[in-house]
Every structure is written in structure tokens, then in C-alpha cells.
Amino acid sequence: xxxxxxxxxxxxxxxxxxxxxxxxxxxxxxxxxxxxxxxxxxxxxxxxxxxxxxxxxxxxxxxxxxxxxxxxxxxxxxxxxxxxxxxxxxxxxxxxxxxxxxxxxxxxxxxxxxxxxxxxxxxxxxxxxxxxxxxxxxxxxxxxxxxxxxxxxxxxxxxxxxxxxxxxxxxxxxxxxxxxxxxxxxxxxxxxxxxxxxxxxxxxxxxxxxxxxxxxxxxxxxxxxxxxxxxxxxxxxxxxxxxxxxxxxxxxxxxxxxxxx
Amino acid sequence: xxxxxxxxxxxxxxxxxxxxxxxxxxxxxxxxxxxxxxxxxxxxxxxxxxxxxxxxxxxxxxxxxxxxxxxxxxxxxxxxxxxxxxxxxxxxxxxxxxxxxxxxxxxxxxxxxxxxxxxxxxxxxxxxxxxxxxxxxxxxxxxxxxxxxxxxxxxxxxxxxxxxxxxxxxxxxxxxxxxxxxxxxxxxxxxxxxxxxxxxxxxxxxxxxxxxxxxxxxxxxxxxxxxxxxxxxxxxxxxxxxxxxxxxxxxxxxxxxxxxxxxxxxxxxxxxxxxxxxxxxxxxxxxxxxxxxxxxxxxxxxxxxxxxxxxxxxxxxxxxxxxxxxxxxxxxxxxxxxxxxxxxxxxxxxxxxxxxxxxxxxxxxxxxxxxxxxxxxxxxxxxxxxxxxxxxxxxxxxxxxxxxxxxxxxxxxxxxxxxxxxxxxxxxxxxxxxxxxxxxxxxxxxxxxxxxxxxxxxxxxxxxxxxxxxxxxxxxxxxxxxxxxxxxxxxxxxxxxxxxxxxxxxxxxxxxxxxxxxxxxxxxxxxxxxxxxxxxxxxxxxxxxxxxxxxxxxxxxxxxxxxxxxxxxxxxxxxxxxxxxxxxxxxxxxxxxxxxxxxxxxx
Numbered sequence: 001x002x003x004x005x006x007x008x009x010x011x012x013x014x015x016x017x018x019x020x021x022x023x024x025x026x027x028x029x030x031x032x033x034x035x036x037x038x039x040x041x042x043x044x045x046x047x048x049x050x051x052x053x054x055x056x057x058x059x060x061x062x063x064x065x066x067x068x069x070x071x072x073x074x075x076x077x078x079x080x081x082x083x084x085x086x087x088x089x090x091x092x093x094x095x096x097x098x099x100x101x102x103x104x105x106x107x108x109x110x111x112x113x114x115x116x117x118x119x120x121x122x123x124x125x126x127x128x129x130x131x132x133x134x135x136x137x138x139x140x141x142x143x144x145x146x147x148x149x150x151x152x153x154x155x156x157x158x159x160x161x162x163x164x165x166x167x168x169x170x171x172x173x174x175x176x177x178x179x180x181x182x183x184x185x186x187x188x189x190x191x192x193x194x195x196x197x198x199x200x201x202x203x204x205x206x207x208x209x210x211x212x213x214x215x216x217x218x219x220x221x222x223x224x225x226x227x228x229x230x231x232x233x234x235x236x237x238x239x240x241x242x243x244x245x246x247x248x249x250x251x252x253x254x255x256x257x258x259x260x261x
Numbered sequence: 262x263x264x265x266x267x268x269x270x271x272x273x274x275x276x277x278x279x280x281x282x283x284x285x286x287x288x289x290x291x292x293x294x295x296x297x298x299x300x301x302x303x304x305x306x307x308x309x310x311x312x313x314x315x316x317x318x319x320x321x322x323x324x325x326x327x328x329x330x331x332x333x334x335x336x337x338x339x340x341x342x343x344x345x346x347x348x349x350x351x352x353x354x355x356x357x358x359x360x361x362x363x364x365x366x367x368x369x370x371x372x373x374x375x376x377x378x379x380x381x382x383x384x385x386x387x388x389x390x391x392x393x394x395x396x397x398x399x400x401x402x403x404x405x406x407x408x409x410x411x412x413x414x415x416x417x418x419x420x421x422x423x424x425x426x427x428x429x430x431x432x433x434x435x436x437x438x439x440x441x442x443x444x445x446x447x448x449x450x451x452x453x454x455x456x457x458x459x460x461x462x463x464x465x466x467x468x469x470x471x472x473x474x475x476x477x478x479x480x481x482x483x484x485x486x487x488x489x490x491x492x493x494x495x496x497x498x499x500x501x502x503x504x505x506x507x508x509x510x511x512x513x514x515x516x517x518x519x520x521x522x523x524x525x526x527x528x529x530x531x532x533x534x535x536x537x538x539x540x541x542x543x544x545x546x547x548x549x550x551x552x553x554x555x556x557x558x559x560x561x562x563x564x565x566x567x568x569x570x571x572x573x574x575x576x577x578x579x580x581x582x583x584x585x586x587x588x589x590x591x592x593x594x595x596x597x598x599x600x601x602x603x604x605x606x607x608x609x610x611x612x613x614x615x616x617x618x619x620x621x622x623x624x625x626x627x628x629x630x631x632x633x634x635x636x637x638x639x640x641x642x643x644x645x646x647x648x649x650x651x652x653x654x655x656x657x658x659x660x661x662x663x664x665x666x667x668x669x670x671x672x673x674x675x676x677x678x679x680x681x682x683x684x685x686x687x688x689x690x691x692x693x694x695x696x697x698x699x700x701x702x703x704x705x706x707x708x709x710x711x712x713x714x715x716x717x718x719x720x721x722x723x724x725x726x727x728x729x730x731x732x733x734x735x736x737x738x739x740x741x742x743x744x745x746x747x748x749x750x751x752x753x754x755x756x757x758x759x760x761x762x763x764x765x766x767x768x769x770x771x772x773x774x775x776x777x778x779x780x781x782x783x784x785x786x787x788x789x790x791x792x793x794x795x796x797x798x799x800x801x802x803x804x805x806x807x808x809x810x811x812x813x814x815x816x817x818x819x820x821x822x823x824x825x826x827x828x829x830x831x832x833x834x835x836x837x838x839x840x841x842x843x844x845x846x847x848x849x850x851x852x853x854x855x856x857x858x859x860x861x862x863x864x
Contacts, residue, residue: 095571133401154398162441165704171668172705176766177692177721193717196707200751204703208394211357215411216397216457217382217387225415228407 005156006066006127014129019138021236022130026122033118035250042114050121057129067121075113082109094207108121132156138230146224150213155203162202169197265443278463301466302496303327303350308364309520310345310354319345321520322364327498327513329464329584332491332845334528335500338541338784339756342520343500344390347467350498352378352389367463386458386739389646390470390782396442403445403453404429404438410461411799428460431486433479440859446654447474447700455483459490466490469501472506473782476653476810478850484510497864502544502756502784505813507856508532508568516542523710529736533566543785546813546855547573554580570855577859615644618679618694618772618804619665634660636828637674642773645799649815649836651851652825658808660827662775665806667691681770693722696771700808702762706750711742711761713834716767717767729768736764739794756783767794780811792818812847824850 014022021245031043054063054168079101083094086105093100126135136149170180173193179186305325320342327333335343355362366373369384389395400406407428411421429435431450433790435444442453451474459465473481482502487497487510501507507514507528514531516524526529531537531795532769533548544552547567549802554560559580567573581800619642626635633758634657642665652658663669664676667683667690676683679694698717699705715736719729736747740760745753750761764777782787795805795818809815815822816836824831824847831850832843836857839847844861847853853861 029387078657093582093621131401133405150399153400155572157398157401157441157443165445168699168701168704171663172699173707174688175666175692175697175699176705176718177689177691177769179687187728193707197704198394201703204751207393208389208391209396209398211353212389213397213399214353214378215351215382215387215395216410217379217461218397219377219379220382220413220415221379224413225418225421227405227418227425229418241714 004130004247006124007131008059008062008128009131010058012059012129014057014125018232018236019126019130019135020142020232021240022126023135023139024240024243028247029122030252031247033115037139038111039114042111042116042118046114046117046121050118050119050125054125054128057125059125059128063121063128066124067117069122070110071113074116075109078107078113079109082112083105105141107181112215134228134230137226141226146218150218154209162198165201166198169194169201171229188232189242203221224258234257264728280357284819289578292682300329300331301326302331302369303333303498304365304367305349308349308362308366310349310362311360312345313359313361315360317520319360319520320349323517323520323522325462325515325522325525327496328493329490329496331500331513332487332497332511333505333513333515334497335517336502336507336513336531336537336542336824337517337523338503338786339502339782340754341517341542342843343517344469345468345520346517347498347500349373350465351385351684352376360474364529367466371589378649381412382461382463385465385467386410386461386463387467388455388469388471390473392447392454392474394451395454401441402439403434403442406442406453407457407460410457414461416840424460424462431459431489432456433482448476448479448654451475452479452483459486463495465496465498468497468501470500470502472501472503473652474778477812480506502782503546504532504543504568505570505786507548508545516540518528518542530567532568539786541786543570543789549574550855559584570858573855574859605815615646615802617641617643621661621664622676622677623674624661624664624676626664626669626672627672634828635664635671637826638825638830639674640830640833642804642806644671644804645802646773646806646821647795647799647819648804648821649819649821650806650808650825651810651812651847652817652831653850656825656850657828658825659777660828662697662777662806665691665773665775666695666697668697689721692718692769692771694771695773695775696766696767696769697775698763698779700761700781705762705765706758709749711746711750711753711764712737712746714741714761715768718765722769732768732770737766737769737798739790741765741790756787759783760787763794771803773806774798775806775808777808777809779807780809780814788814790837795819810851812854813856814851816856825849826830 029045033045051060056058082097082105083101084105086102086108088102088104090102090104092103092104094106133153136153140146140149173190174180178190178193180190291382301760303325305323308320308323309318310320324336325344335346337343344770345354345827348358349366350368350373354532355374356378362374368381371381373381375751383816397409400409404425408421408425411424416424417522427513428576429438432455434449437449437453442450446786451471455468455471471483475483484506484760487499491782493513499511511528513526514524514528515522516534516537523540524534531568532545537544543549544566544778545568547570551560551566552661553571554577555562555566560576561580561583562661565575570747572721603687621638621640624635624638627633629796638657638661650658660669664671664683667688669676670676670684678686678691681690683691706714708717712733715733716729724732737743740759742757742764745757750758753761759779763776767774779791798805805819807819821833821835822839823833831846839857839860843852844857847857
């Protein structure tokens with residue numbers, strides 16, 4: 001069992017890119033969807049950028065699966081709430097069956113929904129095509145403190161490990177006759193024997209793990225090296241500069257248009 | 262995330278929270294000339310260390326000089342100071358564990374007390390006994406985990422790759438390189454953390470209980486690796502309970518008792534020193550068996566006691582030859598009855614007529630992942646039986662154990678516990694008949710005192726208060742826990758924690774007691790306690806099923822052996838009756854107890 005979060009191991013287009021390039025791309029896409037007019041930008045970026053990239057990276061099926069399952073309930077409730085209750089002076093309504101939706105409310109839901117597609121879809125594609133270890137390594141190599149990177153990685157791996165331990169604790173206590181099924185009172189009585197070993201065990205392990213990473217020279221002075229090489233060709237560095245410049249230009253254009261309008 | 266932040270701060274704060282008598286250490290530095298010899302890698306002089314809050318020192322006036330390239334084993338009972346000594350040599354005492362240190366400790370020419378761990382890691386590597394918590398958590402594959410220390414030391418990539426590849430091959434985990442460290446078995450994790458330490462190529466390596474989760478073939482492989490490293494000049498300090506393995510691998514043995522050096526010298530002399538028995542450490546089995554033979558007049562008094570099986574076999578052959586030349590015949594091929602056959606026959610005749618406690622009938626089990634862990638297992642456990650369940654990792658032992666009390670229910674076939682199908686009842690009800698002590702006792706212990714912990718099981722079963730009290734006291738008696746009944750289970754050394762976990766299930770007074778790797782990390786005295794407990798249970802017509810890699814313990818304490826392979830029972834027989842074919846099957850899968858090795862492999 002590999003504990004690598006959302007990452008899907010495939011030999012696609014995005015998987016070959018440096019994680020920093022992908023992070024910069026995500027920033028540009030999210031920036032653009034807020035800085036350019038909605039809903040056209042959100043829809044265009046989803047159909048014109050995210051989906052082709054997902055196909056080129058061989059993760060389109062899982063990408064759409066997660067995106068639809070995550071966003072569909074949000075989008076439906078957004079359309080219902082904003083369509084029915086959006087505060088507006090515009091009396092125009094749209095009838096859908098017995099329901100009368102306010103047009104301004106639907107417009108707001110459409111704008112927000114199109115932006116949500118990019119805000120959720122771009123990071124999803126990043127994490128589905130980037131191994132978390134590679135992402136953290138790239139961030140550390142570009143200046144993020146190692147301790148922060150360590151905390152992120154430990155969290156990613158230990159949460160599933162603690163879940164497994166919880167199963168082990170439940171098994172051990174049920175084997176000692178603890179009823180974990182049945183009435184509410186029985187369940188409440190069962191909480192302490194289930195929670196206590198988990199917390200005490202985690203604290204004891206925290207000390208041992210702190211000792212273990214010390215033993216593995218985590219705090220040793222001097223430059224660090226990496227066993228995995230993350231390629232960063234000049235073309236990608238140039239692309240990152242280009243994307244950041246585009247983002248900057250969009251921000252300047254947006255501010256300028258606000259003042260001129 | 263809060264846990265991770267706590268972990269990070271614990272690392273930072275522990276380095277600041279020192280309470281060390283450094284002045285005294287510096288003044289004693291001059292005395293080190295008495296101890297230091299050319300090429301001495303570990304030089305301890307009058308070292309005494311008391312943990313913060315403790316009333317008694319963990320190490321008392323320890324003086325020790327270990328030269329380069331020596332494998333020095335530290336033995337002793339649980340709590341004798343073995344782990345503390347390893348931690349001291351790696352600088353974790355006093356830099357990580359608070360306390361008062363006096364005397365002088367120099368490792369690879371570095372005074373330990375005045376150099377931080379961050380510097381000492383280039384000179385000494387420490388591997389703790391709990392493999393799971395030695396995993397850094399920062400890497401996603403075994404390969405990257407082994408490389409983690411080298412990355413932190415700033416080793417250039419080509420050299421790093423070379424060392425990682427070597428370490429993976431040396432520990433036999435090359436095929437696991439792309440697996441998650443958390444997806445490995447306990448034994449595989451133990452090999453991985455040792456590989457990670459070896460990859461750092463330290464002049465000094467300190468290993469604390471390195472074999473606690475290893476099966477016999479892996480133990481032999483580890484011994485080979487350590488010998489090879491020692492020949493290359495690495496100094497190896499290894500704290501270990503398994504005296505047979507120590508006898509095989511060590512060039513020198515230091516016995517500790519209550520933190521003080523009890524004996525120090527060549528393995529052959531220390532491991533047969535009578536003081537070891539007097540202080541509850543015991544001897545390796547070959548020495549015990551030869552001593553028994555000597556007491557029965559079948560081992561010449563002038564012949565030294567052997568510490569390895571090979572020496573024991575040679576000695577027994579010589580004794581048999583002598584006897585043959587004197588009497589013209591020999592009773593046994595090796596002249597030694599290693600276990601009274603009458604005792605086995607008695608157990609044999611008692612059990613088949615007894616009523617069954619658990620019956621597995623053509624049990625199949627497939628996990629949701631699609632792994633078919635049991636493929637038609639039929640097994641009956643009767644009252645009064647003592648059964649060893651053995652097999653390689655992944656053979657299906659753990660899955661089978663979880664069927665014995667209904668934690669898992671068969672995909673096909675059925676399991677009857679005291680005549681009741683586990684599919685029609687709850688785990689809590691099965692627990693009235695079957696008590697299971699799992700290998701990782703941390704999952705079990707939660708109460709504030711040892712006594713409360715032991716009372717938990719019988720109270721769950723709804724016993725009357727008087728019966729709960731009586732069973733609790735009996736369990737405390739059986740596992741010799743009187744001196745710790747008011748302590749928190751987590752404050753005890755791991756070995757005694759395991760005894761508390763066993764006592765807690767024993768107090769449930771079940772017809773069948775299942776023990777998963779009960780001897781892991783236990784010293785000889787505690788193992789003897791377990792053997793006595795199993796005998797007492799048999800006398801009361803209670804059954805015991807032990808899952809273990811410790812074949813010698815199984816042979817000495819149990820009667821019946823069930824070998825599992827690929828989800829099936831490869832054979833089910835009695836130790837007293839195993840033939841050459843079954844012995845070969847056992848040998849191929851899990852190794853042999855010394856007695857069977859003497860009977861069939863080196864008669």
C-alpha cells in the first residue's frame with residue numbers, strides 16, 4: 001500500500017514537469033479565473049487547459065471522477081440557494097418546473113461555479129500528477145524551511161498509519177470483551193479504552209520518532225543532498241518566469257481597469 | 262498535523278532540556294588515558310547515569326573499552342541498562358534523555374557529553390528496538406528511507422546511491438525498494454531501519470534488540486552482515502536478549518546487572534558464567550542442555566560447556582562415542598535426551614479425547630483487497646492442548662488468529678467457538694472463551710495502573726467483583742507483577758509491559774489463550790515465567806496457542822506444531838512425532854529448534 005495521497009503514478013505530460021512549474025501554472029490559472037471575466041474564463045480554462053492536461057497526463061478518468069464527486073453537490077446547492085434567495089432588485093426570473101429562479105442569482109452561481117472548477121481542478125491536477133515527496137523536495141530546494149517540509153510529509157504519512165493503529169486498538173479491546181456495538185451507553189463506555197492507547201501510543205512514538213530522525217542526522221550541520229534528482233531544464237525556468245509575468249500583467253491590467261472604469 | 266508539530270518541537274526542545282554534570286565529565290577526561298588503547302572506538306570510564314526523576318542509576322560505574330572492528334554484545338535482564346548503554350554511546354544519553362551523568366564516555370575520539378548528536382551522528386549510528394517508530398515518516402519508499410540519513414549528511418548522489426544499493430542488498434530487502442515503509446511487516450521494517458543506519462557507514466554502530474522482530478533466517482543473515490562489517494573495521498555494540506544469537510555473532514560479551522558490569526570477556530567464558538544464572542540472565546540453550554547432560558553424567562566434567570549448536574553437537578557426538586566404546590551401544594544418536602519423551606507422551610495421551618474449544622471447518626478468507634489469506638483451513642483446538650502456530654510472514658497466521666475470536670469471519674466455511682458459529686455472535690461473547698494477546702501490546706494498554714489494566718478484561722465479561730479480584734491477583738502472581746501493580750503500564754520497560762498485557766488477558770480465564778509472539782524482547786527469566794504459566798494452564802485444562810518465530814520456546818513449552826504456508830496448513834503434528842520430511846518443511850519455512858536440529862541435521 002503506497003501512502004501518497006492523491007498522486008497517481010503515470011508517465012504522462014505533467015508528471016515529467018518540475019513541481020515548481022506546475023505550482024506556478026496553478027497560481028496562474030487560479031489568478032486568471034478571478035482576474036478575467038466569469039463565467040467564460042472558468043469554463044474556457046477548464047475545457048481548454050485542465051481537461052487536455054489531464055488527458056495528456058493519463059489521469060483524466062480519475063480527475064473527472066474526483067472533480068465531479070466533489071463539486072457536483074456544491075454546484076447544485078449553489079444554484080439552488082443563489083437562484084432562489086439571491087438578494088437583487090432585478091425582477092427577472094427563470095421558471096424551472098414549479099421553481100422560479102432569479103436570473104441574477106443564477107448568473108452569480110454560474111460565475112462562482114465556473115471559478116470553483118478551476119480553483120478545485122487545478123490543485124487537484126497538481127496533486128494527482130505530482131508525488132508529494134517530489135513537491136516538498138522542490139519547495140525545500142527553492143527555499144522552504146526543511147522543518148516545514150518534514151511536518152507536511154509526516155502528516156501525509158502518519159495520518160493513515162494512525163488510522164491503522166486505531167483498527168489495531170479496536171481489535172485488541174474487543175478481544176478483551178469490550179462491546180463496541182450496542183447501546184449508546186455501551187459505546188460511551190468503550191471510548192476511553194479505544195482513545196487512550198491511541199493518544200498515549202502517539203505521544204510515546206513522537207518521542208521515539210524525534211530520536212529516530214536525530215539518529216538519521218536530520219539536524220546535522222552542512223549542505224544537504226537528495227537521492228532523487230528533480231530535473232529543472234532552462235525551458236521550464238523560462239516558462240515559470242513567463243507565467244509569473246503573465247500573472248503580474250493580469251493583475252496590473254485588472255487594477256488599471258478598475259481605476260479607469 | 263498537531264501531532265507532527267508536537268513531534269518537531271519535541272526534537273527541538275529535547276536538545277535544550279539538558280541536566281548534565283558536564284564539569285565532572287571534563288575533569289574525568291584525563292583519566293581516560295587509563296582506558297584508551299590504540300584503536301579504541303568506545304571508551305567508557307566510571308560512567309554512572311541516572312534518568313531525571315529516577316531514584317536508582319540506570320548505569321553504575323561502567324568502564325568499558327571496545328576496540329575497532331569488535332562485535333561487543335551487551336546482555337542482561339530487562340531494565341539492566343542495555344538500552345541506556347547503547348543510547349549513551351550514540352549521545353542520546355545525555356543529549357536527548359535528561360538525567361545526571363558522571364564519568365567519561367568517548368566514542369570514536371568524540372567526548373559524548375560535549376558534542377551534540379548532530380555531530381556524533383557522523384561517528385555513531387543507533388538503531389532502536391521498535392522498528393515502526395524508527396521510520397522517519399519523511400520518505401515514501403524503502404529506497405528513499407534508507408537514503409534519508411545520507412541526504413541529511415550531504416553525501417553526494419553517486420556515493421549515496423552506491424551505499425543505499427549496498428545496504429538494501431546486505432539486509433535482503435532489495436526487492437522491497439519501491440514499497441512504502443509503512444506497508445512492510447515488522448521484520449521487514451526492522452531490516453529496513455538497520456539498512457538505513459548501515460548506509461550511513463558509521464565507524465560505530467549501536468543496535469538495540471535488533472532481532473526482536475526477525476525470523477530465524479533473517480537473524481542468520483543479520484549475523485553474517487555484522488561479521489562482514491566487523492571485518493571491515495566497524496565497531497558494533499549490540500544489546501540483545503537472544504543468547505544463542507549472541508553466542509553466534511559476538512566476539513565479546515558484557516553482562517549487565519542493575520546497570521553494573523557483571524561479567525566481561527570472551528563469549529565462551531561469559532555465556533557459561535554461573536553468575537549469569539544467579540542473576541536471572543541465564544545461559545544460551547546449548548550450554549543449558551550440556552549442563553543438564555553433565556548433571557546426568559552424559560557430558561564429561563572436563564569438557565567446557567558449549568555455547569553454539571555446532572559445539573554442542575560435536576560434544577554430544579564425542580560423548581556418545583565414549584559411551585559406545587564403554588558400553589558397546591548408545592541409546593540416542595547424540596547421547597542426550599533433550600526433552601523427556603514421557604512428558605510429551607503424557608500430553609499426547611491427554612488431549613485427543615478432550616472437547617474442542619475452537620473448530621475451524623474448511624475456512625476460506627479473502628480480504629477486500631482481493632488477497633486470499635486462508636484457503637481451506639481446518640483445525641480443532643481441544644482443551645488442554647498446547648499448540649505452536651508457525652509459518653513465514655504472510656502465511657496466514659494473523660488472519661487465522663483473528664478468526665479464533667470472531668474479529669474476522671470466514672468468507673467460506675465456518676468457525677465454532679465453544680460450539681457457537683462466530684457469524685452468529687459478537688467478538689465480546691467469543692472473548693469469554695478465547696483470549697488473544699496481540700503482538701503490539703501498545704494497542705492494548707490504557708489503564709492508569711497495572712492492576713486496573715488487568716481488571717479490565719474480567720470486568721468486561723461481567724464476572725462478580727470477588728471473582729474479578731481473585732483472577733486479577735492470580736494473574737499478577739503468575740506473571741510476577743507484584744512490584745509494579747500501582748505503576749502506569751507505559752512507565753514499565755517493554756518486556757514487563759508485555760507481561761502486563763499477557764496478565765490482562767490471562768485474568769479473563771478463557772478456555773483458550775492465544776499469544777502472538779509472546780517472547781519478543783523478553784529475557785530468559787521472563788521466558789521461564791511464561792513456560793511455567795503455560796504448564797499451569799495445561800494442568801487446569803486450559804489450551805494455549807502460540808504464534809511465534811521462537812522455535813526453541815515453542816519446542817520447550819508446547820506439544821503440537823501447526824505449520825502454515827500460503828493460507829493452508831502445510832502440516833499439523835506433534836513435536837515428539839515429527840519425521841524427517843516434516844522437519845525439512847519446518848527448516849525450510851521457519852527454521853528448527855535446537856533439539857530437532859540435533860536430532861536430524863547434526864546428529
